[in-house]
Amino acid sequence: MEKKEKKKKSKSKLWMTVAPLYIFTILFVVGPLIYMLNLSFMTRAEVWGVVKKFTFDNYLKIFEPVYLDTFIESLKLSLATTLITLVVGYPFGYFMAKLSAKWKKIMMLLVVVPFWTNALIRMYGWIIIFRSNGLLDKALIGIGMTEKPLKLLYSYPAVLVGMVYSLLPFMILAIYSVAEKMDWSYIEAARDLGASRLQAFLTITVKLTLPGILSGVVLVFIPSMGLFFISDILGGGKIMLVGNLIRDQLFTTRDWPFAAALSVVLMILTSLIIMLYRKITHVRDLEGIL
């Protein structure tokens, strides 16, 4: 009888430690999600707020060319960002992993320190560089590469640079953490067996760092879909992405249901990518995917 009582006591004690987490998650995560889902099926009221009239219109509206385009543009930008961070971040992370212990620490610090400054403020730094007759123009004119100031600010390239700049550290760290654990003797064995440097890289290094590549891609792609403040500041309001659209619909147009519907769709897209990632990384032989 005593044993049963003791078991009950320890079970309830366990429950007590976990309960606060459950309550927090339900109140602040699940709750708002349900609210948003709910909202997306309502109709917009004339002046302010919502009317509790159930409708699918908000979701249908997304398929209008204007809005569909926005989604496609956002996806294209996210893909471009991901690709560039991969191309730049991979060599960076790889060579960083080959450094001596002392230099590894220094490089790690250099990569992480910018994060201690607010992201918004760092974007303002790019404005100073990109604006007409700003730092970049002065440098290029100075070395004679161009005569007139490039109108880089408030354009697509500027937004792309801003996105890559913000998300690059994630890719670098993802690659670095995998490359660092790699045993270099595998590459030596590959070379010994007849592989050229390129062959060894493609058949061994890339395959072994693939988990890093995949997690880096996910860490960059998902946030990139929602980073609306970068396209705001560096795009000058001319570049409209999903994030901007949602923000506009919410605060300017005050079409809350539509904003909610857009958010739900964005969430579904993100979830699909994560599910795809999980499916891929559970497969043992990744050769088929590549």
Added chain:
Amino acid sequence: MRSYICAAVGGGMEEIMSEVILEINHIMKNFGNTEVLKDIDIKIEEGEFITLLGSSGCGKTTILRIIAGLEVPDSGTIFLNGKDVTNVEPNKRDVNTVFQNYALFPHMNVEENIGYSMKLRKVQKKAINEKVKETLELVQLSGYEKRMPSELSGGQKQRVAIARAIVNNPKVLLLDEPLGALDLQLRRQMQMELKRMQKKLGITFIYITHDQEEAINMSDRIVVMRDGKFEQIGTPTEIYDKPKTSYVAEFVGNANIIHGTTTSIQDGLAVVTAPGGNVEAEINEEQLVVGEDVTLAIRSENIILHLDKSMGGLKSLLKEKSFASGMQKIILEIEDGTEVISSSLGMNTDLAVNSTLYINFNPSHGIIVDLQSV
């Protein structure tokens, strides 16, 4: 370059011709400020099983890596089959390595690991599968094609690593302490298997180990290495019976080192005065000068103990005796504090600790070592 080796076989003479397959000429290598290899020079014959024997840090792995092409020497050259390969990339040398930690590609199964080099050369899939099957049979792992390295035991990984390295039939196979991580029983078994494989394939094996037993059992020739230099090169018998330095005598087999002075030389025998008495050592070709210091090495199993000094010998004190696996080990101390170990068959209960005994040996067992060459 051809060197003719004549062997007497049952009374008749048979000529065995051996060609030099690998020439290592005056190799020097520094890592930072440390001189790791100081003038390494040797000619390795085709089909031989040669072992680099030495303790950790003596540079044996570095030599192997230079031969494989994974390191470039600071000076000196390597000639493989008459061709200068000193600066040739590792993937272009007809040399393969069995790494100490096996280095089996973790994301490929056994078949893919072994077939890797063939796949690089774009060999037909069918031919690869056949060759892999053949090689697995040779290392006695038939049927293991689809296993992943993580599913294999140490001994099995070892054999896959060997299979992967011999599948190309390289001119030279380099083995870096391949049996180091295996338990004693498995190690002994693998030693015999490796020897058998080498004889069958006829590939030149360059083997690294710090285990003198392994070296003696497997090799055609042994190179004893110390601090980046070759101490002595010879057959296992030569290394064991005629060590040139006290280091080699102590490293290979149990040797007692006694320091003394040559007092007279007569009829090919040197009389040596050492702490506690006189002993005699046979002179073969050594140049000894009367009155000079000399160092003798005597194997533990060749030590003879007497109760009185009528047979000559060195006065010593019995410090310790022990008995294990049929061998009696007695530790004695001679007058200058040097420890001498005697090992013999059977147990002798007469000898007591702290008793005085006289150490002697057959003059032919007294090996003169550490002679300063002219």
